[in-house]
Amino acid sequence: MTWDEFRDRLRVSLRSLTDRCCVVVVASDERGCVQFFGTVDVLSAEASGPEVVGGAAVHGSDDPTMLAAGWKQSTRAQPNWSFDLPLPAMTSEYAALADRCVIALRDVFHLADPAELAYHAWREPDVQPAGVTWSPEQFDRLDPGEDPLPMPAMGLQAQSA
Numbered sequence: 001m002t003w004d005e006f007r008d009r010l011r012v013s014l015r016s017l018t019d020r021c022c023v024v025v026v027a028s029d030e031r032g033c034v035q036f037f038g039t040v041d042v043l044s045a046e047a048s049g050p051e052v053v054g055g056a057a058v059h060g061s062d063d064p065t066m067l068a069a070g071w072k073q074s075t076r077a078q079p080n081w082s083f084d085l086p087l088p089a090m091t092s093e094y095a096a097l098a099d100r101c102v103i104a105l106r107d108v109f110h111l112a113d114p115a116e117l118a119y120h121a122w123r124e125p126d127v128q129p130a131g132v133t134w135s136p137e138q139f140d141r142l143d144p145g146e147d148p149l150p151m152p153a154m155g156l157q158a159q160s161a
Contacts, residue, residue, distance in 0.1 A: 009155040026119070066103075
């Protein structure tokens with residue numbers, strides 16, 4: 001798979017993320033990752049920051065490539081680069097997010113090929129809201145979540161937690 005094919009597959013996969021869905025796309029040598037968490041109104045994305053990647057020599061918190069791609073600068077409080085996509089989003093916005101991720105993986109983390117990537121995806125279980133009393137029937141209707149969450153459109157090998 002080429003980087004362009006991966007970008008297109010990632011764009012399609014990101015559109016399928018719903019509330020409580022998480023995806024981590026990681027390099028096999030753990031050189032870096034991009035990760036996503038879906039909520040009702042935002043798809044949050046992160047790319048490994050210099051504190052997380054083995055050795056800050058890979059890139060700094062002021063990396064011009066990451067800044068130009070539209071990532072929010074990592075900080076001591078938030079060690080990863082971040083980007084929030086308000087939902088609902090247009091196809092072009094998902095495409096731009098997928099482009100940001102390819103730039104991080106290919107151009108900043110220096111991965112030669114998407115074949116170096118694997119993913120882990122899951123959907124968090126529903127939880128009872130704090131301070132609310134529920135009947136046993138309501139508990140039975142809670143979504144138990146799913147782990148692993150298959151994402152075949154990604155075109156990557158799934159890895160276990």
